[in-house]
Amino acid sequence: MEAVPEHEITMKTQRKYEARVLVVKAMAHTTRMFIVDELSRAGERCVCDLTEMVGVDISTVSKHLTILKNAGLIDDEKRGNQVFYRLKVPCIMDFFRCVESVIECNATGCKTCSCK
Amino acid sequence: MEAVPEHEITMKTQRKYEARVLVVKAMAHTTRMFIVDELSRAGERCVCDLTEMVGVDISTVSKHLTILKNAGLIDDEKRGNQVFYRLKVPCIMDFFRCVESVIECNATGCKTCSCK
């Protein structure tokens, strides 16, 4: 009989993980994390407001927004000559609750996080 | 009166986002995503089994495990001359449910994800 691991990664599951990673990576940057948080709070924001809040070049903010949009996390709408972005995925905030409980765990040193 | 954005990012919120990003980044790689998923399924795995499943160099897997451990997502225990890793944070699986619904949304093109 063969050794323990009965399944290697198939092409199908490989693609599943890649799809997940696209979404997760979109949030794996401080600025983008802020943008998602801010949009969940404010409902919508134009690029110029986000730029002022974040304090980096507007072209940089624009590129961050593109990454979030490609991941399907936000949507945009042009009104006048401003572009407004809004959060497309409210459950992302539940996710942060989970992340926060991980951080809490790390700080307190608890063995298994209860994730309340 | 001043323009719209009343808050720039403070040092404190900046650190909050950095803490989140550490956790999110830990999952932002196909191999690490697989490892987390596999540990949630199997309970625990040694480095050698994970290595066989993933199919990259064992030193690479070891480094991925270090990243997950530093983020507080997994724990390790040495028994005999193997090291076993286990998932420390069960709620991470709820999080994937959220991510999956984003992916679902992206595929179907729905406007606002309901995140069931």
Place this chain on the structure above:
DNA sequence: TTTCTATTTGGCTAAGATACCAAATAGAAA
């Protein structure tokens, strides 16, 4: 003790991500 096995660490290279500036675009205002 020496040897073997599992894992980690250091070093290096290749690929990817991020930031800025400058130039292009799109549409509103004049």
Place this chain on the structure above:
DNA sequence: TTTCTATTTGGTATCTTAGCCAAATAGAAA
């Protein structure tokens, strides 16, 4: 139409990440 404003896109330099190999470590087996 021309001009102005908001945003996006292209280019480039810099930093980070991921991979492999080789060497170090730790402990089990002989």
